[in-house]
Amino acid sequence: MNEQDLIYTLALQHVPNIGDIIAKRLINHCGSAEAVLKENPLNLLKIDGIGNVTIKHLQEPVHLIEAEKELLFIKDNNIKPLYFEADNYPNKLKHCIDGPILLFQSGNVNLDNRPLISIVGTRKITTNGIAFCENLVETLAVYNPVIISGFAYGTDITAHKAAIKNNLQTIGCLAHGLNTIYPKVHKKHIADVENNGGFLTDFWSSAKFDRNNFLKRNRVIAGLSEATIIIESAEKGGSLVTADIANSYNRDVFAVPGRTTDSQSVGCNNLIKQQKAHLLSTPLDVPYILNWQLEEKEKPSIQKQLFVELEADEETIFNYLQENNKEQLDNIAINCNLPVFKVSSLLLNMELKGVVRPLPGKLFEIV
Structure with missing residues (x-):
């Protein structure tokens, strides 16, 4: 414009x-x-x-x-305005009735032909939550998704850092103007985010810092994405608001279940119980439910390679599948005495090596 x-x-x-x-x-x-x-x-x-x-x-x-x-601020700081009717406006956000008429962008964002997912959750993320989030992003990296979050403490910054580590684009959706960063301790991550994506906001540089801005910001996080993933959440929290907004946009929502005694799993468990989210037990649930397809160059060869080198745990899974033909992921994990999140990652590696292939119902078999 x-x-x-x-x-x-x-x-x-x-x-x-x-x-x-x-x-x-x-x-x-x-x-x-x-x-x-x-x-x-x-x-x-x-x-x-x-x-x-x-x-x-x-x-x-x-x-x-x-x-x-x-306008002077925009020009002086090389900010890119995105108008809701323009071609460069995020396509999925165009379909949201309350999407911003103007977005302000910094960095090197490229959303063309890429799957977009939001990863959000509590600011008081546990070590288990961090491990799951990192494994999730690492496992999904082969699909080249854009990782969207809110650049806040806990889950948000974990997701951004995991995206950067895996050379994925990441977008921080801010609840304030591009003249500041909250929390200040995250300023050290600005350059990495802008080099691997960037920041989006619909707030002016003159906007007052207000906690209600974070709730308004959540509609952008949900609207940009085809799916929103909740890693951990207490009974109440901003990530649950994001989940509700995503549901109102008819987007998929995933929630990681936890023990009923874990305070940071109450929100996720409730989403699953109320059928407001898919149960996310393994990273491979995401591409399976969203029907993501690997690019041709990333697909494993149909013909099994001879003398493929397998890691020790991969060999354990291979031997188990040889004896049991088709088997579900959870049963593989139990019988091979391995964590589910690790088995999902190992199976993806084995799929890329042309050793196994996934089947409907979370089944796997040897090629």
């Missing part, structure tokens, strides 16, 4: 009582943000759902003044 269109869109975004849903309705009716701000307010009252409270402040000069200030 050109500079004039951007200024008027910023000005419309600045008007009190006009959120993204109403702003889109006004733009669709008038043709552009500029046309909205120049339209006779009496004509706007004819639009369904538009009342006097909505348009009360519409034509106040302060909105264009503040918009010009924000």
Whole structure:
């Protein structure tokens, strides 16, 4: 969009009582943000759902003044604005009724032809949660997904760091403007994130820091993704809000189950119990349920290679499958005396080596 269109869109975004849903309705009716701000307010009252409270402040000069200030910040800091009707606006977010009319982007984000998943959870993540999250990202790396999270403590930063470690793109969705970072301790990760993706926000640089911004930010996390994964959550928490929003967008939600006595698993267990999330027991559940396909260059050879080198644990699984033909992942883990998360990773490696292949129902067999 050109500079004039951007200024008027910023000005419309600045008007009190006009959120993204109403702003889109006004733009669709008038043709552009500029046309909205120049339209006779009496004509706007004819639009369904538009009342006097909505348009009360519409034509106040302060909105264009503040918009010009924000435009200077955008230009001075090499920020890329994304308009909701433009081609560069995230495609999945276009289908969300309350998606931002404007997003602000920093870094090197490329969402083209890549699976997008959000990974969220408690800020007080346990060591088990960290291990599962890291293994999840490592296992899914072969599918080249973009990992989206909120750049907060705990689960969020664990997911971002795991993505960077596995050379995956990652996006931090912020609850404030791009002129600051919260928490400050995460400033050391900014360069790595921007080199491997970037940051997105719909908040201005002048936005006040408010805890409610985090709840508003969660709709962007959920809307960007085809699926949201909850690693751990207490009975109440922001990640459960993200799960509810993802469900309202008809997106898939996954939750990692835990023991009923673990406080940080209550939220996940409730999501599964209420049928608001798929039970995620192994990373391979994600590509299986989402029907991800490996690119041709990543697919294992159909013909089994001779003299394939197997690790000790892989050989244990291979020998077990030789004796038992087809077997479910959980049974393989139990009978080979290995953790489920490790078996899922080993099976994926063996699949890439052309030794085993997955079947419906989490079954595996030797090729």
